[in-house]
Structure formats: C-alpha cells, structure tokens
Amino acid sequence: MSSFLLAYMPIDSPIHRLNAVTKLIFFVVWSLVAMITFDTRILAVMLTIGCVIFAISRVPFRNVAIPVYLILIFLFLNNVAIFLFSPQEGVEIYGSRTEWLHLVGRYTLTWEQMFYQMNVTLKYLTVLPMALLFLVTTHPSEFASSLARIGVNYRIGYALAIALRYIPDIQRDYRHIAFAQQTRGLDLSRKEKLGTRIKNAISIVWPLILSSLDRIEKISAAMELRGFGSQKKRTFYNSRPLATGDYIALALLAVLTFVALYVTFHDGSRFYNPF
Amino acid sequence: MFQKMLTVKTIVAIGIGTAVFVILGRFGSIPTGVPNTNIETAYAFLALMSVLFGPIAGVLIGWFGHGIKDAIMYGSPWFSWVIASGIVGLVIGLAANQIKISEGEFGKAEIIKFNIYQVIGNVLAWLLVAPVLDILIYAEPVNKVWTQGIVAGIANIVTVGVIGTILLLAYAKTRTKTGSLSKDA
Numbered sequence: 001m002s003s004f005l006l007a008y009m010p011i012d013s014p015i016h017r018l019n020a021v022t023k024l025i026f027f028v029v030w031s032l033v034a035m036i037t038f039d040t041r042i043l044a045v046m047l048t049i050g051c052v053i054f055a056i057s058r059v060p061f062r063n064v065a066i067p068v069y070l071i072l073i074f075l076f077l078n079n080v081a082i083f084l085f086s087p088q089e090g091v092e093i094y095g096s097r098t099e100w101l102h103l104v105g106r107y108t109l110t111w112e113q114m115f116y117q118m119n120v121t122l123k124y125l126t127v128l129p130m131a132l133l134f135l136v137t138t139h140p141s142e143f144a145s146s147l148a149r150i151g152v153n154y155r156i157g158y159a160l161a162i163a164l165r166y167i168p169d170i171q172r173d174y175r176h177i178a179f180a181q182q183t184r185g186l187d188l189s190r191k192e193k194l195g196t197r198i199k200n201a202i203s204i205v206w207p208l209i210l211s212s213l214d215r216i217e218k219i220s221a222a223m224e225l226r227g228f229g230s231q232k233k234r235t236f237y238n239s240r241p242l243a244t245g246d247y248i249a250l251a252l253l254a255v256l257t258f259v260a261l262y263v264t265f266h267d268g269s270r271f272y273n274p275f
Numbered sequence: 276m277f278q279k280m281l282t283v284k285t286i287v288a289i290g291i292g293t294a295v296f297v298i299l300g301r302f303g304s305i306p307t308g309v310p311n312t313n314i315e316t317a318y319a320f321l322a323l324m325s326v327l328f329g330p331i332a333g334v335l336i337g338w339f340g341h342g343i344k345d346a347i348m349y350g351s352p353w354f355s356w357v358i359a360s361g362i363v364g365l366v367i368g369l370a371a372n373q374i375k376i377s378e379g380e381f382g383k384a385e386i387i388k389f390n391i392y393q394v395i396g397n398v399l400a401w402l403l404v405a406p407v408l409d410i411l412i413y414a415e416p417v418n419k420v421w422t423q424g425i426v427a428g429i430a431n432i433v434t435v436g437v438i439g440t441i442l443l444l445a446y447a448k449t450r451t452k453t454g455s456l457s458k459d460a
Contacts, residue, residue: 006347035354035412071349081423086416093414120413124351131351155281156335162290163297163339167347170294174302188305197305198314202441205303205316209323209442210449212295220287229283271414 006067006135007168014245015057016137020146020238022246026253027134033257034126037264039272040115043122046260050129057133064132075124079117083107090116096275112275119271140164145236154234162219170212177207281331288328289335296321296340301348317344318363318431319438322393325368326376326443333364355408359400363431366396379455381447386440393435401428 010016015023034046061068082089090112091097101109138146144161148154186200223229264270299317306313317340325333337360345352370392374385405427406420 031351031354038414067347067349071351074349081419082416085419085422089416116414120415123413127351131346135346153281155286156289159286159289159293159335160339162287163293163343166291166294167297167343170291170298171301174298178302194305198438201303201305201314201316202438205299205320205438206442206445208295208299209320209446212291216284216287216291219291220284223287224283229281229286 008139009136013058019242019246020138020142021149022249023134023138024146027130030130031127033260038270039264040119042260042263043126046126054129059136075121094273094275142238145239174208178204285328285332288332292324292336293339296336297344300344314434318435321364322367322435322439323442325364326371326374329371330365330368333368334361337361337364355412356405359405362400362404363396367392376447379447379450379452381443390436394432397428397432
C-alpha cells in the first residue's frame, strides 16, 4: 500500500516566508482566473510564471513528482475521452475546420480540435504549480489563521485545521485496521467476488468509523472544556502581519488578474481564436 | 447563525469527517471490474455523517474532503466535482431531522426515506451540478460530461444505497432505543 501524500515541508525560501494569507489569496484568485479564461496566450504566460515561482520556492521536484505523474496520466485519459466523445468539439467552438489526419469513421483529427484540447490541458496545468506550492509551503495552523483573516468564520477554519491535523492519524488507524483484517484473511483485491469484496471493505471501514466517532466525542469535549467558540472572534498564535514580500506578491497578482481578464474579454469571447 | 448551527461537536465532526473522507477516498475504493468505475466507500461514509450531523456538516465534509483528497493526490482539485460532492452531503443532510438515528430508530420507513434523499442528492450532484460546471468551467464536450455523470451517479447511488444503508443499520444498533427499558415484574 503506497502511503504517499503531499504535505507541508519546511524549507527556507522567499515563497515559504510569504504569509499564509497571501498564498491563500494567490491560489484562490489564480485558480479562478485559470477557470474563467480560455485564452491560450494568458494560460501559457500563467503556466510559465507558475513554473518560475515554483523554481524560486526551491521545492525539489522529486517531492511532488508522484502527484504530477498521476495528473499527467489523468489528463491523458481525459483527453482521449474528450476526443472519443466529441472529435469535432473544437470545430464547433472555433467555427472553422482545418483537417489534418483522417482516422476512422467520424474521427478526423483537426487542428481546431487539437488546439481546443491543448487549451483544456493548459487550463488544468496552470493551476498545478500554485496548488502544489500552496500545499507544500503552507503550515496547516497558519492556514487556519489565514482563513480567519480573509473573513471565513473561524469555526470553519478550525474544522479545516482539525482535518489537516488528523489526516495522518486517521491514515495510521486505517492501515492498522486494514493489516489486522488482512492477517485474518480478508481480501480486497480482484481475486474475490464483488459481494465478498464489499463485505470485506465494510469490515475495515466500520471499525474506522467507530473509532473516529469516539475521537469526535473526545476532541469536542476537550474543546468545550477549554471554552472554544464562546467568543465571536479569536486570536491565533501563528498569525503574522503582512510584510513587504506579501505586498509585492499581491500587487503582482492584481496586475496579472487585470491583464488576464482584459485580454480574455476585450474581443467579447473567452476563447482565443487563431483560425 | 453560525453560533447556533455550528456547535463545537459539528465543527469537530466536520474536521474528523473530512480526514476520514480523504483517507477512504485514497485507500477505500473497491474496483468493480468496469474500468474507471469504483465503489467509493467514502460516499457511504459521507452519507452516514450527513445523517448524523446534518446538512452543514454534510456539505463541508464533501467539499473539504474531496478538495483535500484531490489536492494531496493529484496536486490540484477538479473543482466542478468537488462542488458536486458537497451537494450530495447537503441533500442527504436534509434527511437528518427526519431520521432519529441517535435514538436507534432505523426501520423500513427510515431506510426508504434515507434512500429517497440519497438518490435525489446523487442525481442533483452527478447529473446536474458536475456536468454543468464541467461545461461552464472547462468547456468540455456535452455528451462526455453527461456520460461521466451518469456512470458516477449510478455507481454512487448503488454504493450509498448498499453500503450507506448497512452502515446506518449498524450504527443504529449501537444506540440504545428510547423506551427500551422495561420494569421487571
């Protein structure tokens, strides 16, 4: 059972020193812009900037290699699916048809289709460096305090902080239970019939649920004893004021967002049409 | 509003529930034999938590859980489907008031009610929200997102219908029914 999961890694770099608030805003706005625009030029520029920022962060690529490979496989399958289901989607979007290679039946490769699918892929890749950076450079407790800073109710921020704090614990619980059940001969692989597999899965999931419900009781009792939630606002041990670097990053983001949205929409369509 | 609806217990339930959802989403999916279609035990768990802790817990466990799972597995969330997961929790959570599971009541009537809600929730999420957002955000082909939505929808309806119901039945058995004590003669 591979146990790889992305998590915070402390390194000293300009990106790591940025305030969690800055990184959160950067990630959210960046993702929104990437979702809205379909302009190839903007996406290409954003992806380049994203890669440059990733390089500045000095996060070694091997630390994030597994999820990057997984996403590339996923994107490849997604592209195949798009083509199988709608080989002429690009022709419809760009309103012209430049054939390149006829395959079988209705499957003809057109430049429009390839351009469209490249854009879908770019859109997804553009978010990737920022999302990875946000995950590996932000300390979970700082993340909770930063949510409160941008106006999210601190109770919800705290729920997220609990989630991030307990994922490794629950993962350990899950493995213990799964190993214990496997030593008793439980098989989850394709060798078993589907019905048995489901039954076996339940006998792993059920102890995990019971122990988690116990955990909820314990943690909420402890929090209530300490008076959690009695005030409308709270302070955070991890909270830091914004520094010069943060203002520079936010200014950069504002300029980028403005340019991206202007270039995308000044001709009245979110698609960039070179045909 | 938050003070009243978000009790400390709900907050912790959202946190721990999210963590369990992430782990089940990562390790707890059973291949069915049909390619790319898995039985996601995470959604059965989401249904249980929604019935136990209500719609707000349901929607937030769905969003946070799916979002974090995507993020730590692939590096970034597929937003349209993350939002859809929250809808499943929200709709099933609406059944929480009508199913008194903490009092050990989970008979035929409750099973039917639960399944009506879960079917509505899954249909809304995978046949409406997820495909529409895929088209709006990623401009994906209509027939592709619909096919994906129908496959995911059916897989999740069956998963929640079978495993979710079993989990709720098992949970109800751990609770003491009101009025279950009788005086010895």
